[in-house]
Amino acid sequence: LNCGKLRGSVTFYSCVCLFLPLHQGSPTRCPRAPSSPQGPHEGKVPHAQDLVKEMTNTSNTWNRPRCGVPDYPAHKEVHYRGRQRRFVLYGGRLEKTDLTYRIVRFPWQIGEEKVRRAFREALKIWSDVTPLTFTEIHNGKADIHIDFTRYWHGDNLPFDGPGGILAHAFFPKTHRQGCGFAPSESSLPAPAGTDLLQVAAHEFGHVLGLQHSSEPGAIMSAYYSFSYPLRLSVDDKRGIQYLYGDHPQPDACQTDFDAVSIIRGELFFFKSGYVWRIRDGHLQSGYPALASRHWRGIPDNIDAAFEDKSGNIWFFQGENYWVFDAEMQIRGPESIRNLGLSVSGIQAALRWGDDSNYNTYFFKSGSYWRFSARENRVESVYPRSMQDWSGIPNDVDATFRDVYGYAHFIRGRQYWKFDPVGMNSLEGYPRYVGMDFFGCRNV
Numbered sequence: 001l002n003c004g005k006l007r008g009s010v011t012f013y014s015c016v017c018l019f020l021p022l023h024q025g026s027p028t029r030c031p032r033a034p035s036s037p038q039g040p041h042e043g044k045v046p047h048a049q050d051l052v053k054e055m056t057n058t059s060n061t062w063n064r065p066r067c068g069v070p071d072y073p074a075h076k077e078v079h080y081r082g083r084q085r086r087f088v089l090y091g092g093r094l095e096k097t098d099l100t101y102r103i104v105r106f107p108w109q110i111g112e113e114k115v116r117r118a119f120r121e122a123l124k125i126w127s128d129v130t131p132l133t134f135t136e137i138h139n140g141k142a143d144i145h146i147d148f149t150r151y152w153h154g155d156n157l158p159f160d161g162p163g164g165i166l167a168h169a170f171f172p173k174t175h176r177q178g179c180g181f182a183p184s185e186s187s188l189p190a191p192a193g194t195d196l197l198q199v200a201a202h203e204f205g206h207v208l209g210l211q212h213s214s215e216p217g218a219i220m221s222a223y224y225s226f227s228y229p230l231r232l233s234v235d236d237k238r239g240i241q242y243l244y245g246d247h248p249q250p251d252a253c254q255t256d257f258d259a260v261s262i263i264r265g266e267l268f269f270f271k272s273g274y275v276w277r278i279r280d281g282h283l284q285s286g287y288p289a290l291a292s293r294h295w296r297g298i299p300d301n302i303d304a305a306f307e308d309k310s311g312n313i314w315f316f317q318g319e320n321y322w323v324f325d326a327e328m329q330i331r332g333p334e335s336i337r338n339l340g341l342s343v344s345g346i347q348a349a350l351r352w353g354d355d356s357n358y359n360t361y362f363f364k365s366g367s368y369w370r371f372s373a374r375e376n377r378v379e380s381v382y383p384r385s386m387q388d389w390s391g392i393p394n395d396v397d398a399t400f401r402d403v404y405g406y407a408h409f410i411r412g413r414q415y416w417k418f419d420p421v422g423m424n425s426l427e428g429y430p431r432y433v434g435m436d437f438f439g440c441r442n443v
Helices: 112-127 196-207 234-244 433-438
Strands: 098-103 133-136 144-148 167-169 178-181 259-263 266-271 274-279 304-307 312-317 320-325 328-335 348-354 357-364 367-372 398-401 407-411 414-419
Touching: 098 112, 112 133, 112 196, 196 234, 259 312, 259 348, 304 348, 304 357, 348 407, 414 433
Parallel strands: 098 133, 098 144, 144 178, 259 304, 259 398, 348 398
Antiparallel strands: 167 178, 259 266, 266 274, 304 312, 312 320, 320 328, 348 357, 357 367, 398 407, 407 414
């Protein structure tokens, strides 16, 4: 594992190792490091401990993989909002919240895109509840280095082949920052083997400063539960928010929305990973909520969304799009160039017209394209001018069609209502989104 060094003085480091049971019903022990001609590397893996002490013969944890990092005493006694807390902190926190990561090498058993998707989802469970952001880079120095490597690999913490150490990571404010994964363990299906998503989510928790939680079923529990979909427990959430704070929820009255769409007859507004749900003109209880609660795997900041005739929901961001059947992802991420578009980052998508004879339109920077659902491509690579939509501004952030057939175009905090018969914007517009859809008094 070749991890980038942190700035500042170095005083200690800690390793996180993961283990699989070698035989059902038998104890799992930390493996010894193989002998090496390089003298300093000989001996036991640092901090390895006998796991037998932590289990009894009647415990069902015999058959569950365990993270092998020792359960150090917490560096700081924490009383979180007057409640008993089970999360444990170690090594402090990272000094910034906008973080980059780099995957140095990939395992041969899994396609690169599947690996990238697993890491995106593993990081997203932490960014969904904090101000943290994670951006993958492909060159240069990253805040977090991720590597798949074998045996001795330069950090005095060797991987020992199938059935042994799966991965390890380093806590904040150590001389290394990142995670290492053993490629021989990466493609085994859970629960018989290793689930990369859960292992990665756990390891990233250590990288961010969390030790093991004593709450059963928590992502930061020393024992893996392999429960799906993967979600933070209340204790995981309290721990990470103690370090980095809560994810700030956007205020609908003071927000420029990323996308808006009618889905299953209800109106959804999207902003920075959150969604508002309006039914029969009323905001539903429990919203805003994380969009990933409904559509696991979509990016935080989507550019556009629409529901097609078959009821599938399309999401767009940058150069990619995703398609969901209800809450199940059936396509994506795929390049929007596969749809015939020559640009990336469309700003809005609109399904408009009668259900028996509708069209879908994509908008960007004063131009629009008509999309053929039958051909699954835009009708022409060359865009048309927004002047065809009389009274509508050139740059729009979101669009949707209401139940009466009117198209709504949103820019900033205002919207325009478009008459499908007169083919022009109605008088009295623009109006404020916050006032008309959310009952805001001050916008």
